[in-house]
Amino acid sequence: MRVRMWLGAVLLVGLSTAFAKREAPPSATDGMTAQTGFIDVHVDAMSARVLVGVHALDAPMLMVTALPGALGSNDVGLDRAQAGEPKLVEFRRLGAKLLLVQRNMKFIADSVVSDEVMSARDAFAESVLWSGDLLNDDPEQGPWLVDMSSLIASDQHGVIDRLASVQQGQYVLDADRSGVLTTAAKSYPDNAEFEALLTFSGSGSGAFVQQAVADAKSITLRQQLSFVRLPDAGFNRRAFHPASGGWSVGGVDFAQPLNRDLDVRWQARFRLQKNDPTAARSTVVKPIVFYLDRGTPEPVRSALLEGARWWTQAFDAAGFIDAFKVEIAPAGMDLADVRYNAITWTHRATCGWSYGGGIVDPRSGEIIKGFVNLGSQRVRQDLLIAEGLLAAHAPDADPALQQQALDLALARLRQLAAHEVGHALGFAHNFAASRTGNGSVLDYPHPIITLDGEGRVQLAKPYAIGIGDWDTFVVAHAYSEFAPAQTATALATLRHDIAAQGYRYVSDADARAPGDAHPDGVLWDVGSDPVASFDHLLQVRAAALSRFAAGALPADRQSGELERRLVPIHLLHRYQTEAVARLIGGAEYDYGLGGDATLGTHAVAAPRQHAALQALSRALAVDTLALPASVRAALTPPSTEYSRTPEYFTTQTGPLFDEAAATAAATALVTQFAFAPQRLNRLAWQQSREPMMPSLREVFDVLVASPWREAGRTNMRVRSTRNWVLLDAALNLLAGSQLHATVDAEWRGRLRAFAAELGAMPATNIDAGEGARLIVRYLDAPETVKLRPLPTIPPGAPI
Known part of the structure; x- marks a missing residue:
């Protein structure tokens, strides 16, 4: 962050x-x-x-x-x-x-x-x-x-x-x-x-x-x-370019000519000068040095040092020799002192975000101090997830599995250190880098999880080692120096070359909201094909859940903690679900300036959108939502002196595990993204221009009507819980007043037709009858109906 x-x-x-x-x-x-x-x-x-x-x-x-x-x-x-x-x-x-x-x-x-x-x-x-x-x-x-x-x-x-x-x-x-x-x-x-x-x-x-x-x-x-004291002269400020991968400083400048924008921005970067400015490769006058908190314990300390030092590779590739260093802070160093770039190991009461940034000279964009705060409990969350995936604590488990889980957590720390230091160097998130593999430490990476020939989870190489091609690019674009007359052309060449390698750039403004449009700007997703990766994660999830009960809980933990450890495994597909939903009503576009950017947006192709819609239906399948009997049998209320935290599923069953809450949360993974009003508004307009696109009717039928039409005698409560979450989400969409009038009208029409369909079902189908009456009452007199709140999904990020 x-x-x-x-x-x-x-x-x-x-x-x-x-x-x-x-x-x-x-x-x-x-x-x-x-x-x-x-x-x-x-x-x-x-x-x-x-x-x-x-x-x-x-x-x-x-x-x-x-x-x-x-x-x-x-x-x-x-x-x-x-x-x-x-x-x-x-x-x-x-x-x-x-x-x-x-x-x-x-x-x-x-x-x-x-x-x-x-x-x-x-x-x-x-x-x-x-x-x-x-x-x-x-x-x-x-x-x-x-x-x-x-x-x-x-x-x-x-x-x-x-x-x-x-x-x-x-x-x-x-x-x-x-x-x-x-x-x-x-x-x-x-x-x-x-x-x-x-x-x-x-x-x-x-x-x-x-x-x-x-x-x-x-x-x-x-x-x-x-x-x-503000820095002295001698720093060459660099105009910010939207496709640079950096972040900017600036403001409204009334001294700009009439034909220029008043909004003036500069690339944030450290002062980095070569001893020989004419040489392609040279040592530097003053290297960039970050100091790691002495309070960081091993093996965390070594992992953070290694990961943060990855940036040395990028500076070396840009021609700066020994220009970037990371060292343990000397005894007595004040990490808050503005003279020192600091990486602080930050303890908090709960797991939380890490972040990096800088204090910048506003006249030029020169970074005076870089700072990084790394939350200390995050690595424990990663270890918890890895242990749940591997069933590392099963009585018959290979002892090497616990080391494999620890190795994943430390590998994630290396990535985290590089990521946050990247922000402190002046670089922004690129959430599209995962489309080219683990192509940048500035993305939010999901671990690479595989299955062996026996269907067991493997975490042999969960994260990439070292910086990626995108990271090399952002250093070159921010820090390379050129003759003034050649700077614009040289930087444009760098941007062209990284795009030619298949890299796109999508940052925070287009990646964090449920209704965002860009299909590549997704946090914690994995792989170049969102649907294929989604199906693979469902297989991994099923394999992990099948062995979860016997192997996820360490012997020295209170028995109720097993429920907490279930959450990230049951919701393992949560981020890839968003990646799939982003294809529906999705559109590609690029950052840039009018003189060098490809203008316009391009809707995700119709076949990909249809495939995404069908993938979401697989997330709603009863077999996906239902927990294995072995898991249900093992879940135990928190022991005395312990209690549930927000990282558990909610419960309306007293001290016992609430399977309905787990089912509802997994269902809501789909509805929170698929039913985002911005997405449905876009989809309606896309389909009006290109009839082969999914229609609102198709979305409603696949994600609401079809599940209600299912029949079956197994997992009836799971099916019923899912159906009510879907219907509640469809009705809540109308309550938000964010749909275009034409989209709102069509959605209401689908609901009214569906109410008639439910009303025609046999009287023995109590859910159908009540669902029909709820829809009609809400459409006719919404002020008389108090809609149920949507399910609470336990927090997942950061991982």
Whole structure:
């Protein structure tokens, strides 16, 4: 997962004020411990005060927060070493006060004409973040001196707002239980670092804070506040191209010519200069170095180092020798310090996402600091899935299976480290890379699972080793340097060549919503043929479930945990189901600029759409949804002192496993994607242009009517549960008011015709009669019907 952090662009015009050194007045700092640097720091440990000496007013700098001491909840997101949103600030004098002002960088004029610059600055409001009384008013006496303790010990990271936004209650900062940590105040030539202990008091009613905090009514964190000198000149900024695979910084620039877009964007990248700029291959002036958290244990540490170092291959291929390194952080290194690119091993109360990103100079796109946060429980989830697939703990299992499961988890960690470091280097997700195999670490990879001759699951080579061709491309496109006159042509050649290899680029905006259209932009899918991979995963799933009961649970775990371990195996096909559904009403298109892109969209061919629809019907087959008798017999309620978590199936059967909930969740895998209103709207228009495409009627008949028409005396409750989920989803689609009027009318017509069909079934078919009455009541008087909520699907990602 990538986290972007930038400020808007800025032009430093006419700044003649130098960062000259001046001695602070002895009367104001008498008895205090002093440090000189970018901002002078004076500390009084007994009174927990920090005075700062500012060497230049009206001089922009970067202010960044971080959390060296965090909350520990994945759902809240206040993680250890998490960087806050950077702000471009400067100190200004107002009478006897010193103001800290945040520039409004959303709108600028990037011009050498000062009046043009000021016209944009004056048009949009700035923000005064803090003020303090000046302790000296004569610049000849030394730096502008001010007590900054109240700023350091304030909620600059936005903790209160974050807690409220995730419904954890209203909190206030308790000044009596907060204060500056004076021993952490440091001044360096290009940055100054401060830290505070912050205690927030509140009701403590939120479930997430109750789960993670010692006392949810009193949340105590440590906040770091950094002031950073902006980089000097000499960095060649690179215009962002939508097909580059990178992420951008920028803003609205009113200095652009009338025939140019006001939206100006730059590629985010580190400063990387060859010692010999004329050489095709050269060592570099300053390599990019990332430091891995010393708190990372083995064997995780070795796996993360190996995976993150894969990027060395890409930089070497681009002609940069020894340009990228990953090392264990030296003892005492502060991972939140903006001088260091950091990979933090982050503990949370539950399994959660990892992410990478950067703090960027808004004027140019230069990455000042890269950061990566890796959730520590994720590897345990991968191990749990592998053990369930392999039945590694069966009494007669080969002991090597447990090692094979561990090997999968460590292989996934290598991929994860490379993935998140890729974001920190300036690169975005490419969810289409899986169509060419495991072609990029910037995709979300699904493990490669095979079956041996006896039908047993094999995980011999679950993930690719090393970076892919796409990763080599994004490094070359972002970091290779060319003569100015040749840059545009050289970059266009790189984009042409990677496309010629069969790679497409689909990122987050076109990949995460249930109704997304691009067939290649799917998370956690596998293989070049979605339908073939789907059918293979159903076979793998059946094989794993047949051996699950006897081999999925380690001997030292409470018996109720078997149910939790069932979830990812029963729903093993969840991501490939989305890949199949994406073909229905799907359309291909590319990112680019008007001068070099292929314009327009191209609907997925009709035969592929029909094949996808039939594949979804196989996901709804009773034999797919029903659990083996061996699994049902082994499932046990959680032991005393233990309870179900959101990672279990829900239950309406008290302490016992609820098979209906498992059936409903597996059914909802299909409906949440196939019945996305955007998909049905697109499909209706595609079919109106090309009659061979699936129609709305066909979708309804295959996914709703046909299952209801099935007869059988086995697994009757599974069949009935599935049918009601399908009908509920079909009705809920109307309640959302997102269908085109013409699509809504046709869908209602199919429902009304289906109600008549159900009503004509024998009276002994109670479900059919009730279904018919529900449809008619809802269509005629929807305000009189309370539709059932759609089933809860336990979280699956990240894997």
